[in-house]
Every structure is written in C-alpha cells, then in structure tokens.
Amino acid sequence: MIPVDQARDHGKLLACIVEEITQVMGLPNDSELAYPSIFNDKTPEDLLSPLDVILLKLLYEPELSSGMRQPQLQSLLKAKLKQYEQQGVLEKAVGVARSSPLYEWLR
Numbered sequence: 001m002i003p004v005d006q007a008r009d010h011g012k013l014l015a016c017i018v019e020e021i022t023q024v025m026g027l028p029n030d031s032e033l034a035y036p037s038i039f040n041d042k043t044p045e046d047l048l049s050p051l052d053v054i055l056l057k058l059l060y061e062p063e064l065s066s067g068m069r070q071p072q073l074q075s076l077l078k079a080k081l082k083q084y085e086q087q088g089v090l091e092k093a094v095g096v097a098r099s100s101p102l103y104e105w106l107r
Contacts, residue, residue, distance in 0.1 A: 014105055015046035022052065026059050047102055050093035054084065 007016030019038045023029065030039045036049040043049065048056075058064065063076055084090050 012046065014102060018047055018102065022048065022056070025056060027052070027055055047100055048097050050090075050097045053093045053097045054090065057084075057089070 004013055004016060007013045015038065022038060027039065030041060031037070032040060032042070034040050034051065034055075036043040036045060037051050037055075038045065038048055039052070058077065058080060061080060063080075064073070068076075081090075
C-alpha cells in the first residue's frame with residue numbers, strides 16, 4: 001500500500017510513488033546519508049537521482065548476494081564502481097535518471 005493521501009496534499013504524489021516502488025525493488029528506507037537521493041527528504045528531486053540509478057544497478061549485480069560479509073562486499077563494490085567508471089556508467093547515470101518518461105509529468 002502506498003500512502004498517497006498525505007503525499008498528494010503536499011504535492012509529492014509522483015515522488016512518493018517513485019520512492020515506494022524503488023523500495024519494493026530492494027533499496028532501503030529513507031536515509032540522511034544518501035544525497036541526492038529519492039530516499040532523502042532534503043533532496044529537491046521528485047524522481048530517481050543518478051545516485052539512485054547506480055544503487056539500483058549495484059543491487060542487481062549477479063555477484064552480490066544477501067548475507068555477504070562486509071569486507072567481501074566492500075571489495076566487490078569498489079571493483080564494480082571502478083568498472084562502472086571505466087565503462088562510463090557513472091557519467092551516463094545522469095542521462096539515465098533524466099530519461100524517465102515520468103519527467104514529462106513534472107512539466
């Protein structure tokens with residue numbers, strides 16, 4: 001269930017739906033540490049940020065699995081981020097985030 005009544009009253013219906021659907025995909029709840037992100041209430045964006053795009057991409061990497069120990073996970077994440085940088089994925093994240101058809105609804 002998505003709590004749309006309060007979101008609609010505050011003009012944040014689209015942001016609420018995007019955040020809740022992204023959480024269903026596996027990213028955690030709100031965090032003040034993630035900025036800019038749909039999961040930080042201080043972020044002015046209503047849709048996924050480039051950071052959110054990268055986090056979702058990392059979340060679905062086949063090499064990652066639940067229950068991994070922190071040292072193993074950190075090593076793998078560093079390697080993946082380096083790979084993303086070399087492949088231009090980090091640079092392209094802005095374009096990916098901005099290519100959502102939902103941006104048309106914000107105009």
